[in-house]
Amino acid sequence: MGQPFVHKSPIPGLGLSAGITLSMLSLMVLLPIAGLLVQGFSAGVPAFVAAVNTPRTWAALFLSFRLSLIAALFNLVFGVVLAWVLVRYRFPFRKVLNAAIDLPFALPTAVAGIALTALYAPNGAFGHIAKDWGFKIAYTQWGILIALIFVGLPFVTRTVQPVIEEIARAVEEASATLGATRAYTLRRVIWPMLAPAALTGFALSLARAVGEYGSVIFIAGNIPLKTEIAPLLIVIKLEEYNEPGAAAIGIAMLVMSFGMLFVINAAQVLSRKRMANV
């Protein structure tokens, strides 16, 4: 036989790596989700529908997904700007700022929630100013939005940062010398390169916000139909020892999240295709 023409990859062959992947995925992800499905439908499909199809559950789901989407869009815009600034400019304390971006990952969410509530409550530093303008932040949907932006911020910045580092300034200069305006360069040269990473960050930030519980619980007023997020409703069902009901809402969230991530993935594929044609 002799030496194979193609060098073997340092990672062991398909059999072993697929085995490891599948076992890990099964133990950590697939089995718990299967358990969720079994639990959710354990009382039958009508019970499942009855648990999810109430105005209060719909209100909570709508609130969770709507605010998560707004928070993720906000993070998409400001996360890209932040990454751009950190990569392209040199200024004092840049490295400190760069490290600080990861804090929302590391901080226990309860700590973040309490800190944000302390700031934005009517007697807090920012909440006080808002109160003078006749505006409430903590214990309203605005409070929830701020918490969701906080926990999702690092995702976009961290996924986009390495891509921006790869973009040579010469590319922008080339675009300029060919007569493109700044806006045109941004739209047709920079953005297509950033889009796949930015969309990944957007999807991660969105997914994180949808499932966020620890920090939101402190800053939301938790009033049913107004500021009650879907994860709280799950906890409430558990407190009622209503595991199938809790699982039913969990499944509803899972399906909606999966749908959204699917759409984002499709958008990514589309933008990659367009990139290839440029």
Next chain:
Amino acid sequence: MLTAIKQTKQILAQGGVSAAAVAGFLALGAAPQTAFAQSLLNVSYDPTRELYEDINKAFVDYWVGQGNATPEIQASHGGSGAQARAVIEGLDAQVVTLALAADIDKIAAKGKLPEDWQSKLPHNASPYTSTIVFLVRHGNPKGIQDWGDLVQDGVEVITPNPKTSGGARWNYLAAWAWAEKNGQDPQAFVAALYEHVPVLDKGARDATTTFTQREIGDVLLAWENEAYLAQNELGADAYDIVVPSISVLAEPPVAVVDANIHDDAQRKLAEAYMNFLYTPEAQAIIFKNFYRGWDTSKADPTDVARFPALELVDIAHFGGWSKVQKEHFADGGVFDLIYRAK
């Protein structure tokens, strides 16, 4: 070339050392075996942190004084319902001291202790009782005296979510009892009351924080012990306690979880711990921690005199926990009707 290999070796060696360190750091569980002869885990509810800290110290002294080896008494605190669920799902608690008999009933229903657990210790297995009072801002600026004042225009009431907090269920029932007594429709009154609630916290401690630290609301419906604790910690000039004309007699019960007793020595310890709660020494600590005990013989008279007499209704008045839970707090119960979309 040689130096490169040397360097690689060095890096690998260093890697080996730090890998060992990392592995040690990352090792999970398997805490070093305790040097204690016996240990006990007491799974309790939220506001009893300070109480059981004191009780556990006193109990260890008492137990050692009886000629036993020093036991390790641990306490875990959280929302009563969540704690009960943890025990059901396998948390190795030898004793439970929860906010509601209903929560221990749930554990009993899984066969972890006999159904008649509440008859095993005096006073419905409740070594102390408590009630619900109002905590208002100093000087009582909104002039709140009784339950009826809570639904006045411009009054904001802080109470946790009855779905997630045992104490909040007592708050709700106390309001219900007042309305019944005063010829009002209880359901309409309770619904009006919750319209005045701007924040529904998850537990009693969170609600206290919202009221005291965030300065939200005019009145906090609180466990009597939480109200005194808040006044004690934050200064008597910051808050006043208002005692309503009628409130509830909350009987937080205690029980040994038979299924989690591993040997006879541990059973002896667990039972001694339960009985200790009724001794004059422990009762004195209970009074000191703002709970209403039964035995005042060793208690500080000022601790006892602090509690005003008021009309108290117990859970039997509402037909027992299982009925109350089903009618009021279960899915689709009276409490859910309050928040139905209008």
